Amino acid sequence: MTTVDEVAAFVAGLDLDDRCAAFVGGEVLRSDGDTIDVEDPATGKVLVATGEAGADLVDRAVLGAAEAFRGPWGTMRHSERGRALRRVADLLRENAGMLADLESIDTGKPLSQARSDVETSARYFEFYAGVADKNHGETIPTRSDELVYTVREPYGVVAHVTPWNSPLSQLCRGAAPSLACGNTVVVKPSEVTPLSTLVFARLLDRSGILPRDVLTVALGRGPTTGAAVVQHPAVGHIAFTGSVPTGTAIMTMAAQRMVGCNLELGGKSPTIVLADADLQKAARAGAAAAIRNSGQSCFATTRMLVHSSRYDEFVERCAEEMGNLSVGPGLTDPDLGPLSSGPHLAKVRSMVEAAVGEGAEVAAGGPDALDQPTGHFHAPTLLVGVDNAMTIAQNEVFGPVQSVIRFDDVDEAVAIANDSRYGLAAGVFTNDLTSAHALAGRLEAGQVQINRYPAGDVSTPFGGYKASGIGREKGVEAMHHYSQLKTVIIDLPEERWRGRTA
Missing domain, CATH: 3.40.605.10 (Aldehyde Dehydrogenase; Chain A, domain 1)
Known part of the structure; x- marks a missing residue:
């Protein structure tokens, strides 16, 4: 077909x-x-x-x-x-x-x-x-x-x-x-x-x-x-x-x-990019949030938290990555296809416009960046100057929209990351294994991905903290959520447990 x-x-x-x-x-x-x-x-x-x-x-x-x-x-x-x-x-x-x-x-x-x-x-x-x-x-x-x-x-x-x-x-x-x-x-x-x-x-x-x-x-x-x-x-x-x-x-x-x-x-998954991170890998992860299902994925990382010393460089790299993405009908196999429906496209456009109204800036893409005569297409869009209190940072867009937030120290980054009603997934980019482990323990999320986002497969348990849900899918863990536990307690006759025969 x-x-x-x-x-x-x-x-x-x-x-x-x-x-x-x-x-x-x-x-x-x-x-x-x-x-x-x-x-x-x-x-x-x-x-x-x-x-x-x-x-x-x-x-x-x-x-x-x-x-x-x-x-x-x-x-x-x-x-x-x-x-x-x-x-x-x-x-x-x-x-x-x-x-x-x-x-x-x-x-x-x-x-x-x-x-x-x-x-x-x-x-x-x-x-x-x-x-x-x-x-x-x-x-x-x-x-x-x-x-x-x-x-x-x-x-x-x-x-x-x-x-x-x-x-x-x-x-x-x-x-x-x-x-x-x-x-x-x-x-x-x-x-x-x-x-x-x-x-x-x-x-x-x-x-x-x-x-x-x-x-x-x-x-x-x-x-x-x-x-x-x-x-x-x-x-x-x-x-x-x-x-x-x-x-x-x-x-x-x-x-x-x-x-x-x-x-x-839902999810509003943060990714923390430390000063020692591989910025190109982190920028690709930021762009990838727009690629999978045109950003219509609950686990997409849509808040990139970047250390101030690398912020401008990250924005430049991520804008380039997103600017090179192709958009078109799914059967032509572009990087991004259309959004699911006309009403959903209108919602995504309005959320980007509201973010700009609150003080964010469009570094790539935007609601009017595409010239598509038909269909429900939205350009991959990078928003910078985002504050975590903005509507765009607290609510799920479910579209090809990435937000970049600046931080100065690790404690601030963790506080921003956890300042959300969601807790589905989170990411960390750093070349310091100790920092990676420490941050994984501090982030309020059901899954934490280190130096790659997205990651995992059918064997890796998946589910959220807080308003992101209850239970776990994937992996052997899912079997525990689709079955119920019965305990059986048997009273053993005295002659049996003392080792005697009848």
Whole structure:
């Protein structure tokens, strides 16, 4: 697939267009209500018009997953489950070209990033296939007349409410460990970018790798379909990636039913650049924040804190890096694609304009730096003279915008870095290993990256402090968040623990 029309025809060929609202039991279920346009953000052209799952279709999706849990998947041996997940990884790789084209057009991301996302999706299933039979409990020494041990058990149906910026890899990041733990999954993808989730579900069902309805899909908006999924009594655990207000609403709904949540929310990640740092590496990291998903990434480092003695040089290098970035439709594989939608582009533009109004200066890019006749494009933009009290420094832009803040000593840098309601990730650039370790311990973030940003892969636990969320994704740690711990305490007869026979 190389054109928007070809993508639309491909989706139609799978019977996934025209009011498609859910995928359950190997069938496409349609709704009769309003449709939701899914557009190509590079042109604004509508790809398909999906439906919206109401309470009846959500019920079918959740109950389908619940039945699959009670069936062969819930009773399958862990090793067999792992072999099935490895075959899912193979399925993703076999269809990588098609899925990458689809993801690039649906999200607007450059084709090379979409290809990387598909490979990452396969790696999630490959990784969790390898640990499916290693989610161990432990034996706990207590009294000599007791045996105490723990086991990890699945929740049942886990709801995954996924975001629009990396829909396939975000789905696989949560679904793979959920399935490895023995759960089944119902997915509510973003209505903005639902296509790769739908196609993956269709491919998975046709492959026969997993029992039917181990993964079901319900489409629609958050306040309607999302709320119905989260509040369904058969959902035993919830995973959500998105904004703090939506995460708060989901946590409130979950609290009413006393079910657990994994919440990966916003970020305003700082990176401290010390005086002895490799400035070129740090400048590339500053520019990279604008590249990944056009800055629409929660973990992007969007506050570069630079020592005063290197501030001007850093700004010069970072402005050059950002000025050399190319912008265009995702399938042409530029450095940056478009933003997700027209309203989101307007929000990013207004935040940059407000920052200038508060005293920041544009050192590269800016809202009017591009001449794109169609699509939702924003130039990679570097703001200097930013103070941490400014709106741009305290709020997530979710666009290709980098802010540079000056500091004079390390204590000031740490105070600025931690002066945020977020705590998802942070970075440090220094050639002094002692300083790197010390700063890693002082930064209030769930992940700290040293001398490279971004870093990490599917094996590195990821999640936030403070308002950036609850729980951890990725790595073996995720298995602990998609399973529940049971403690078993056995009273041993006296003749047994004294070593006598009956």
